[in-house]
Amino acid sequence: MMISLNKETLKIVSEQDVVLFRQRLKEYASKIGMSLLNQTKLITASSELVRNILVYARQGEVIIEVVTDRLQTGVRVTFKDQGPGIADIPKAMQDGFSTNKSLGLGLPGAKRLVNYFDIQSTPGNGTTVTIIRWKR
Amino acid sequence: MANKTSEVLSKRKNDVLEAWIKNQIQDPTLREDLMSNDELHTQSDELLNSFIQAVRSGNYSDISTQEYYPVIEILNSLSITRAYAGFTPRETAVYVLSLKKAIVQVLQDELKADQNTLIEEIIRISDLLDSLSLVTLEAFIKGREEVILRQTSEINEISTPVIRVWEGILALPIIGTLDSERTQIIMENLLQEIVNTGSSIAILDISGVPTVDTLVAQHLIKTVNATRLMGAECIISGIRPEIAQTIVHLGIDLTGVQTKSSMASALRSAFTKQQMVVTKAKAKQ
Numbered sequence: 374m375m376i377s378l379n380k381e382t383l384k385i386v387s388e389q390d391v392v393l394f395r396q397r398l399k400e401y402a403s404k405i406g407m408s409l410l411n412q413t414k415l416i417t418a419s420s421e422l423v424r425n426i427l428v429y430a431r432q433g434e435v436i437i438e439v440v441t442d443r444l445q446t447g448v449r450v451t452f453k454d455q456g457p458g459i460a461d462i463p464k465a466m467q468d469g470f471s472t473n474k475s476l477g478l479g480l481p482g483a484k485r486l487v488n489y490f491d492i493q494s495t496p497g498n499g500t501t502v503t504i505i506r507w508k509r
Numbered sequence: 510m511a512n513k514t515s516e517v518l519s520k521r522k523n524d525v526l527e528a529w530i531k532n533q534i535q536d537p538t539l540r541e542d543l544m545s546n547d548e549l550h551t552q553s554d555e556l557l558n559s560f561i562q563a564v565r566s567g568n569y570s571d572i573s574t575q576e577y578y579p580v581i582e583i584l585n586s587l588s589i590t591r592a593y594a595g596f597t598p599r600e601t602a603v604y605v606l607s608l609k610k611a612i613v614q615v616l617q618d619e620l621k622a623d624q625n626t627l628i629e630e631i632i633r634i635s636d637l638l639d640s641l642s643l644v645t646l647e648a649f650i651k652g653r654e655e656v657i658l659r660q661t662s663e664i665n666e667i668s669t670p671v672i673r674v675w676e677g678i679l680a681l682p683i684i685g686t687l688d689s690e691r692t693q694i695i696m697e698n699l700l701q702e703i704v705n706t707g708s709s710i711a712i713l714d715i716s717g718v719p720t721v722d723t724l725v726a727q728h729l730i731k732t733v734n735a736t737r738l739m740g741a742e743c744i745i746s747g748i749r750p751e752i753a754q755t756i757v758h759l760g761i762d763l764t765g766v767q768t769k770s771s772m773a774s775a776l777r778s779a780f781t782k783q784q785m786v787v788t789k790a791k792a793k794q
Binding site: 388391392395409410412413414416417420421424468475476478479481482483485486 | 686688719720721722723724726727750751752754755758759760761
């Protein structure tokens with residue numbers, strides 16, 4: 374059973390929100406005593422996903438939560454947008470695939486940086502990505 | 510509808526002005542340090558004149574019409590000047606709202622006999638002044654935003670210095686988030702400086718970049734490639750242990766790029782490439 378302890382929702386509309394969001398996320402991660410390496414991994418993965426919101430959907434929201442599951446504590450971040458959605462998720466999860474001339478490493482890279490990664494998307498109805506990074 | 514307010518205002522303009530200025534001076538928030546009383550007087554007189562002119566048209570509800578252009582223009586420039594001068598939004602809004610008090614005082618005085626007209630006129634004038642005070646707030650915020658934008662671009666300018674550390678060696682300490690706009694500035698500055706100094710090695714130090722994600726990496730690779738096209742070499746330094754691991758997990762390929770953990774080691778490798786040796790001076794005999 375996973376229990377959510379602390380919850381905060383942030384709107385993402387512009388590049389400035391990304392900076393604010395990263396700072397808030399760092400606060401949460403360091404508050405539960407996450408190591409610097411895991412903090413960096415979490416923040417980098419989140420940075421990729423939040424950037425996807427800005428690039429593809431222009432705006433959306435993120436929910437930061439501190440979660441515990443039995444003996445583990447961690448941070449869960451949910452990224453929601455009402456953008457165009459992803460037609461082929463397995464393809465989007467491949468290294469080097471991009472519809473936007475970028476490196477195409479954002480989604481697969483973010484998945485490698487976190488402990489739990491879930492992506493839900495229907496074309497035309499937006500995308501929701503949930504990630505969890507445990508404290509250790 | 511009878512335009513009673515306009516009549517009263519034209520007739521007793523000086524009383525209104527006096528009461529208004531008195532209100533402002535009595536207000537504890539008046540910033541005498543930022544604006545002299547004379548200045549306040551001229552400003553208020555000018556605004557009141559154009560306001561009375563506008564009200565004369567009998568239009569009280571729609572401030573987007575032509576009659577109100579001069580009023581709004583004065584309010585805009587006034588709010589923006591105040592935003593620059595460091596007034597708070599409250600102080601700026603109070604300026605217009607205290608005019609309401611002055612007008613109501615005079616109206617009360619003039620329309621004592623006719624309570625119904627008085628109430629009607631007060632409601633109309635107060636709606637009008639409320640929308641005008643919103644105009645000042647909007648303009649005020651716009652003024653502040655301009656200040657912020659100016660500062661942002663200034664930060665961008667000053668936060669990307671190109672330092673000539675040695676003959677033929679340039680260093681670029683990057684501090685803060687690397688977005689497309691900053692990358693563009695950095696690239697321009699760096700490439701220009703390579704031409705100006707004829708340098709062959711550039712060291713990009715990313716110790717001050719909090720997060721290196723794929724976008725930042727892509728920007729770095731672009732900068733390195735552009736430098737290479739200019740015939741110079743680029744070393745990226747300041748890669749912290751946690752950043753190194755993150756880059757590996759992300760799967761970013763930096764094999765074509767020379768990287769070093771610190772500025773010192775980057776400088777040492779640059780010296781080696783230039784066939785220079787740094788030694789301690791021998792103690793004098």
